[in-house]
Each structure stands twice: as structure tokens, then as C-alpha cells.
Amino acid sequence: MKMLIQQHLKLVMTKSLLLVVIIFALTAVADRKTYEGNFSLFVLHLMTNHYIIIFIMTPVFFLCVSKLYTMPRMFELIRMKKFYRFMFMRWVTITLFSTVFVGIIGMISLVVSIGLPMRNDWHSSLDADMMQYYMGTFSSPLQGILYTVLFLVTGYSFIGCTFVTMAHFFSRKATYFCIVFLYILMILSIKVPWVEKIPFITINRYIVLHHNYSGDYPLWWTLIAIVILSLLQIFCIVQFWHWTPAYPKKLKKGLFYYYTRIFWIPRLVLVWCASLVILAVTKAIFSEETLNEYVIRFFYGLPLGSIHVMTWLEQMIYIGTPIYMFSIFLQSWCHPRNMALFIRIRKKSIWGTTVLGHILLVAVVYVVLSVAILLLVGISFDKILMIDWHLLTYVILIKILELCCMLTLVFLLFIVTNRVTWSFLASMSLYLLNVFPVSWLSYNVAGIGQLARIEEMGRTMLDMSSSGFIALICMIGIIKWKTYKYFERG
Known part of the structure; x- marks a missing residue:
């Protein structure tokens, strides 16, 4: 011994x-x-x-x-x-x-x-x-x-x-x-x-x-x-000492669960948590404020026509991290010649619906995780425990909509071009358009979740989300139509 x-x-x-x-x-x-x-x-x-x-x-x-x-x-x-x-x-x-x-x-x-x-x-x-x-x-x-x-x-x-x-x-x-x-x-x-x-x-x-x-x-x-x-x-x-809990070892069948086991790995959550903690801590230091003001400042963003390099980089890191991880997933596991994909697919339309389901899941999990980390970091940095729960609910919903639109756009461009790098760069470049002081850019889905745009335009949640919902529905319709041609092109 x-x-x-x-x-x-x-x-x-x-x-x-x-x-x-x-x-x-x-x-x-x-x-x-x-x-x-x-x-x-x-x-x-x-x-x-x-x-x-x-x-x-x-x-x-x-x-x-x-x-x-x-x-x-x-x-x-x-x-x-x-x-x-x-x-x-x-x-x-x-x-x-x-x-x-x-x-x-x-x-x-x-x-x-x-x-x-x-x-x-x-x-x-x-x-x-x-x-x-x-x-x-x-x-x-x-x-x-x-x-x-x-x-x-x-x-x-x-x-x-x-x-x-x-x-x-x-x-x-x-x-x-x-x-x-x-x-x-x-x-x-x-x-x-x-x-x-x-x-x-x-x-x-x-x-x-x-x-x-x-x-x-x-x-x-x-x-x-x-x-x-x-x-x-x-x-x-x-x-x-010999007792062990009986876990069900039978894996669920279907393409959705197959993609779930591939995409949702501990490394993904670790990368998300690391990037969110770094962003949250950099926003929390050297500032005395309430928890509500801290959350608003994190999600405030930039008004149209404004340029602030650090704020813009923070927004790019925040929104770009899940989009980049999703793009890697598309490139590795969504190719039409993937044998594992053909084994599990029953209809070509089911594949597009499955990926869209994961897009919604990614958006919900990432935004909820980011808000949870923000609250934890804010409490750790002695922020005053005052928060507007109605505003927080609105922030969660509008950020989920923005992330869903951007991920769906990447998926759509990937189906059309079959090039994931170009799809990622083209989607992220939409945020560069917001530096121009043009009023119609307020309907740009890239940035609809930024509180600065709402304050600048004087709009309600319904006004800001309507353009996002319309764009999302149109992209989903095109994806349903283009899925068949994507498999035929191989």
C-alpha cells in the first residue's frame, strides 16, 4: 500500500x-x-x-x-x-x-x-x-x-x-x-x-x-x-462498493440525435464559456453600476453610422463564436456525399429541417448561457442587484432572433455555394454595413439585437423583430426549395 x-x-x-x-x-x-x-x-x-x-x-x-x-x-x-x-x-x-x-x-x-x-x-x-x-x-x-x-x-x-x-x-x-x-x-x-x-x-x-x-x-x-x-x-x-447506477445505453435513432451527439461536445461549451467570460469580465471591470446597467451596456452595441473599434470587436466575437463553430460543423458533417448522412436520412427535406432545428437550439442555448454568465460575473464584481426582468426577457428574445437569422443565412449560403468559408465571411460582413449612416440599414438583420438601434430609431420590440421574422421566413422557404438541388449537385 x-x-x-x-x-x-x-x-x-x-x-x-x-x-x-x-x-x-x-x-x-x-x-x-x-x-x-x-x-x-x-x-x-x-x-x-x-x-x-x-x-x-x-x-x-x-x-x-x-x-x-x-x-x-x-x-x-x-x-x-x-x-x-x-x-x-x-x-x-x-x-x-x-x-x-x-x-x-x-x-x-x-x-x-x-x-x-x-x-x-x-x-x-x-x-x-x-x-x-x-x-x-x-x-x-x-x-x-x-x-x-x-x-x-x-x-x-x-x-x-x-x-x-x-x-x-x-x-x-x-x-x-x-x-x-x-x-x-x-x-x-x-x-x-x-x-x-x-x-x-x-x-x-x-x-x-x-x-x-x-x-x-x-x-x-x-x-x-x-x-x-x-x-x-x-x-x-x-x-x-460494487454498485453502479444503471444508465440507459441505447442511443436514440434519427438524424437529429446523430447531429446532436456530434455537435454538442464539451469542447464546444468550453469555447463558448471561455469567450463569454472574457467578454463579460472586460465589460465588468473599472465600472460601478447596477446589474441592469451592466447588461444594457453589454448588449448596447453601436448606432448606425458609428464606429468604435473595441465595441465592434466585442460584438464580432460575441456573435461570431457560435457562427464559426456552426460553420465548422457544416463543413465537416453536412456534405451531400457523407455516407453517414445518407444512411440516416429518409427524405431530403428532413435534412434541412434537422439543421434548422439545431440552429434554433444553438441560438437559444448560447443566448441563455451568455445571460447566465453575465449575471454571475456581475454579481462577482459587486454590481448592485437591480435588474429589469422585462428588459432582460426582451434582450434574450431579440438576440435569439438575431442569432437565428445569421445562422440561417450561413446555412442558406452554404447550400447555394457549397463553400462554408465564403458563407461565413459574407454573413459576418453584413455587420460592416452598419457603419454607414443610411436609414434603411436599420432593417439589416445583422445587428437587430443591439439596443442602440432601438434607442436611435425609437422603435418597439415588434418593429425591430418584424424585419428579422420576415427575413427568417424567407430564408427558410429558400432552404426548403434549394435542399433538393443541393443533394442533386453532390
Whole structure:
């Protein structure tokens, strides 16, 4: 077992630990230059920085521990008389890794604190609320440091063991989904009061000690939850280690489900989320505003005849990302000579209807995802929680219409020309027409979802959407007519 623990420790000790060391060291050095206090209080200040813990340490910890979300290998099982011994070995590995992980952070804190007065008393160099919590609980800063480090090690060990156990009983995808969901919930709990009041679920209560001193649930609730859930995991591993959920393995037939399995892959969602997060963060920084003003500013766009390079590039990235991914899909899987396409198709008209269905699905998912990321980023950047839900509903509907029109136009040009690159560039070039101050360009479907055009023209949602609906219906009719000739041309 000792050799297996060493192998698993080498597995989780990835290069991403260097990233934590560098970022934490730079942050500590920056705080050290302006800090006025003693040695022990500065170490406590670094070890209780929940922004570093939540946004840097925790994601890297999840990334390292994810190396253990695998099925046991044969040479590992033959060394164990009982399966639960194998799982206990992984739990010991995670506990040792958590100790090393937190120990590295503690060592950096001690090294950076060298030169400060070697005192062990309280004074007002910490945050006011945190000072009240720690002074009322611990007799000295050194005692607070010891309990904070112990709580970090315990919390990371518990969380890591829980997700490894979950990966054993369920799939890796289910475990990753649970991690992402709980991580988002943890971020929201920092900013949204009602989320903070949810007991037992938010991860920050298990790793950030002073988060248990506020709210309706004290520290004892968290400790009791750790003990009960740990005993439950031990019982499940000992008694039901062989149990696995029965998933239906029969895949649905039909061209729509075939395209769904091809197009909707994790890489697609990752690219969408990355681009949306970058755009949302660049819009959120250096600006104090309400959440409603933030959403309006993101979707405002440019009036006709206006030129602003950064705003135009942001709009091109936002609308161009799903169109580009859809264009790649058309080029790879929608060729008339594709054998897999001919096997699954019953009528030529069904193919066009199937692709149009995916266009609507792409538009709805992308716009809803973008609004969700905007709200999360806005809350994370302390935007005032004020939002006009009627306006938000309108923005969602008009952006779905705009994206549907642009994707349908790409599909139509692809059917007519059989050249996906030309179709993509021709569709995106419609946004260049909006730089000309011509009134009839307000009916251009490229940009009908921009709030600036509505404000400039003084129109209602029905006026702005009518041109989009008419253009969309016309393009769908042409696609229905051209689909047969597309297959005949081959």
C-alpha cells in the first residue's frame, strides 16, 4: 500500500501547483509592502484571504485531485484483499496531498512575513468583521493560524475524498458537473445573502474557517456534516462498493440525435464559456453600476453610422463564436456525399429541417448561457442587484432572433455555394454595413439585437423583430426549395 500511495501522490503533484505558488507569492509580496502589523497577524491575513482560497487554491486543488477520478487498474487491485482498502488508500493520498498543499501556502506566508515585528497580539490590522470573529474565538493570532491551517487541511481532505467517492459510484462527467455546480454556488454565496444561508452545500464553509462565524449555521454544523458524510462514505464503500447506477445505453435513432451527439461536445461549451467570460469580465471591470446597467451596456452595441473599434470587436466575437463553430460543423458533417448522412436520412427535406432545428437550439442555448454568465460575473464584481426582468426577457428574445437569422443565412449560403468559408465571411460582413449612416440599414438583420438601434430609431420590440421574422421566413422557404438541388449537385 505504501508504494501505491507514493504513486498516487506523484500523480496528483502536477505542474499546476507551481501556478498556485507563483500567484500566492506575488500576492503576498504585494500585500507585504503596504502592511502595518506584526508577524503573526500578517500570516493570519494571508491564510484567511478567501479570494485566494476560492479563486486560486480551490480550482487547482480540484484539477490535481481529478487525476484520481479513474477506475482502479488491475495491478492495483491485485495488491488489495478488499476493495475498501483501495479506496482508503486513495483517501489517505488525498489527505497527504491536502497537507502538503496547505503546507506550501503556509511556508510561503512565513517566508514573506520575515522582517515584521515578532509579536503575537491582536490589533486592528485585519478586516473589522474578521477581527471580531477571531478575537472572540482565539486567544492569540498564533492559535488562529493553527486552527485555520487545520481547518483548511480537513476541509480539502473531506472535499477531495467526497468527489473521489462520487467518481467511483458515478461517472467522471457527473462528478465534473457536480464540481462546477457547487463551485458556482460557492462564488454566489459570497455575494448573494440568500445563497449563503443554504446549509451544508456551499464548499466555502468547509475550507474557509471564518465563513462559519456568520449566518444562521455555526461551525459545529459544518463539523457535524463532515463527520456524518464521512461515515456515510465509509459505509457505502464497505457495503456497496460494487454498485453502479444503471444508465440507459441505447442511443436514440434519427438524424437529429446523430447531429446532436456530434455537435454538442464539451469542447464546444468550453469555447463558448471561455469567450463569454472574457467578454463579460472586460465589460465588468473599472465600472460601478447596477446589474441592469451592466447588461444594457453589454448588449448596447453601436448606432448606425458609428464606429468604435473595441465595441465592434466585442460584438464580432460575441456573435461570431457560435457562427464559426456552426460553420465548422457544416463543413465537416453536412456534405451531400457523407455516407453517414445518407444512411440516416429518409427524405431530403428532413435534412434541412434537422439543421434548422439545431440552429434554433444553438441560438437559444448560447443566448441563455451568455445571460447566465453575465449575471454571475456581475454579481462577482459587486454590481448592485437591480435588474429589469422585462428588459432582460426582451434582450434574450431579440438576440435569439438575431442569432437565428445569421445562422440561417450561413446555412442558406452554404447550400447555394457549397463553400462554408465564403458563407461565413459574407454573413459576418453584413455587420460592416452598419457603419454607414443610411436609414434603411436599420432593417439589416445583422445587428437587430443591439439596443442602440432601438434607442436611435425609437422603435418597439415588434418593429425591430418584424424585419428579422420576415427575413427568417424567407430564408427558410429558400432552404426548403434549394435542399433538393443541393443533394442533386453532390
